[in-house]
Amino acid sequence: MASFRKQKLWGAVFAAGAVAATGVVWADIGENRSLIVNGEIEMIVEAPAPEHVEGLSTIYSGWVFRSPETQMMQADDFDNPAMLDVDTARETFETAMGTEGQSCASCHDTPESLSTVRATYPQWDEEHGEVQTVEMQITECMTERMGAEAYGYDSAEMRRMSALISAVGRGEVVNVAIDGPAQSTWEQGQEIYYTRYGQLELSCANCHEQNYGNLIRADHLSQGQVNGFPTYRLRNSGLVSIHNRFRGCIRDTRGETFAVGSPEFVALELYVASRGNGLTVEGPAVRN
């Protein structure tokens, strides 16, 4: 009796395996594979996976998994609600802050002069001996150079400034360094990525590597790339930072999250960003 049932079991398992082996079909990922923003910035939304990502053969921007309406909003700055935040940040960039009476523009001229930043961050900072995110770098300039009070890591001001740094970097090919002094941080991030957290015992990979293209309840699972961050979420009518997204995903495993700005999330961000090496910077992207 038991062996009869087990036979059926293996039948079911093999059937499921066969589906998995054929891989993700185009329709699961989304038909639309071409994103040109403002008729001029050509995005790479699909690329061969970098060598250091063993679980994937192709990487996809989160954009390809979204509905056509949401996709459209990202194709033109007039339709992208996050551009209002970017404009506000442009003004801030030229506003003197802190005891030194300087603005970002005093040293950096224009935001455009920082166009390669998003594609290469998180990045090792020699002086501080640590991997820095864009937010940490902005904090460094404000507190150590401008004599200004730091924005909160996940504050509205920080998310806007971070969105400006992304916006001027759009179209740059993500190329985050994972070797040299950053290597141990990257390895820590990889470890976190494959750890099954929480009472549901789910790792980032369980959802974003094993199941991208599949529906989980109402959501179409993407590969959980960060090239579109900060993202504008229509649901909350606002910008969402990378670490806040990470926090939400771990919370949903019925798990205890790490804090925004924590060393664990910095390491995880470095690792996840490196899984997108080869895609283009799209932030601020639009999400449902």
Next chain:
Amino acid sequence: MKRQVILAAGIALAATTLHADVTAPGDVVADDYGDIMESLTGEPGDAERGREIMVTRGLGNCIACHQVTALEDEQFHGEVGPSLDGVGDRWEEAALRGIVVNAKNVFPESVMPAFYRVDGFIRPGDGYTGGPATEIMPILDAQQVEDVVAYLMTLTE
């Protein structure tokens, strides 16, 4: 303050006496296949309640990952796991109980969560708050597991 404590203890005691036949998560016995022969409560499961648990987010939320034709009136069925259509034919009750209690006993490394287990977790949370767990309760209680199993048994083709 003191009275509260005594009261709480009283309630806890009442709860244990009421459910004297309930098998605690740590005492569940599964065989080599992951099957669990004995009912966790000794009470028959209620398929109607089981259906509710299957579709409720904070409880089973089974349709987050599974398609079920009989539950078509509920919106949004997931694709992470196989369709549950016909599981009542494919599996015996003991096997379905084993899958719901701890799917990892049946499918090693499964993405499917264990619904009646309280240990071995990494950074378990306080429900879905993102904060640390103080006391870990199984996701479903013993009777809820039996109710879900009873519902699964109705999924025949």
